[in-house]
Amino acid sequence: GQQLNQSPQSMFIQEGEDVSMNCTSSSIFNTWLWYKQDPGEGPVLLIALYKAGELTSNGRLTAQFGITRKDSFLNISASIPSDVGIYFCAGPETSGSRLTFGEGTQLTVNP
Amino acid sequence: EPEVTQTPSHQVTQMGQEVILRCVPISNHLYFYWYRQILGQKVEFLVSFYNNEISEKSEIFDDQFSVERPDGSNFTLKIRSTKLEDSAMYFCASSEEWVGQPQHFGDGTRLSIL
Numbered sequence: 001g002q003q004l005n006q007s008p009q010s011m012f013i014q015e016g017e018d019v020s021m022n023c024t025s026s027s028i029f030n031t032w033l034w035y036k037q038d039p040g041e042g043p044v045l046l047i048a049l050y051k052a053g054e055l056t057s058n059g060r061l062t063a064q065f066g067i068t069r070k071d072s073f074l075n076i077s078a079s080i081p082s083d084v085g086i087y088f089c090a091g092p093e094t095s096g097s098r099l100t101f102g103e104g105t106q107l108t109v110n111p
Numbered sequence: 112e113p114e115v116t117q118t119p120s121h122q123v124t125q126m127g128q129e130v131i132l133r134c135v136p137i138s139n140h141l142y143f144y145w146y147r148q149i150l151g152q153k154v155e156f157l158v159s160f161y162n163n164e165i166s167e168k169s170e171i172f173d174d175q176f177s178v179e180r181p182d183g184s185n186f187t188l189k190i191r192s193t194k195l196e197d198s199a200m201y202f203c204a205s206s207e208e209w210v211g212q213p214q215h216f217g218d219g220t221r222l223s224i225l
Binding site for chain 1: 117154155202206215219
């Protein structure tokens with residue numbers, strides 16, 4: 001199956017800082033999804049990207065669908081303590097709709 | 112905002128016992144999924160379901176697993192004879208369309224096998 005590689009694995013930042021994380025694949029994805037997972041809860045959809053080159057914002061979050069369709073990044077501006085959690089990229093495999101998830105980026109925000 | 116609901120939130124079961132995890136997908140969604148997440152690991156696909164039949168399943172979804180939509184609202188995952196390695200969070204998800212529409216996840220059932 002397809003694999004998604006996320007980096008960094010973890011980040012420790014101060015409140016107010018901007019954050020950038022990315023996701024790469026060896027194969028093409030036609031949709032990129034970014035989810036956030038808080039402890040003990042399910043993944044919550046943050047942003048969905050459908051077109052190569054697309055740049056989409058959701059509040060302080062901005063994500064881009066790479067031109068090659070093999071990568072995506074997520075930026076968080078002016079981080080706040082509630083941004084703490086694990087951020088996953090995900091995409092549907094080309095043969096169907098099963099989502100492949102990345103390993104996640106664990107974000108810690110120090111007040 | 113409509114959401115996927117799962118029950119129970121935590122299930123503790125003896126090894127070898129059968130367990131049924133329940134989900135109520137978002138009401139206008141047609142495609143349903145089960146995923147699992149072993150502690151500290153990424154989310155892994157188990158099975159997708161549409162029109163009362165399995166559309167896709169992963170290599171994890173062996174003969175011990177089954178899914179059912181017993182009525183118009185519930186979607187269940189049954190594990191026939193649980194093993195220690197079945198301990199994980201199990202997430203149900205649903206989407207409006209097969210490909211392209213994002214999947215929305217429930218808060219999961221934590222399954223602990225003793």
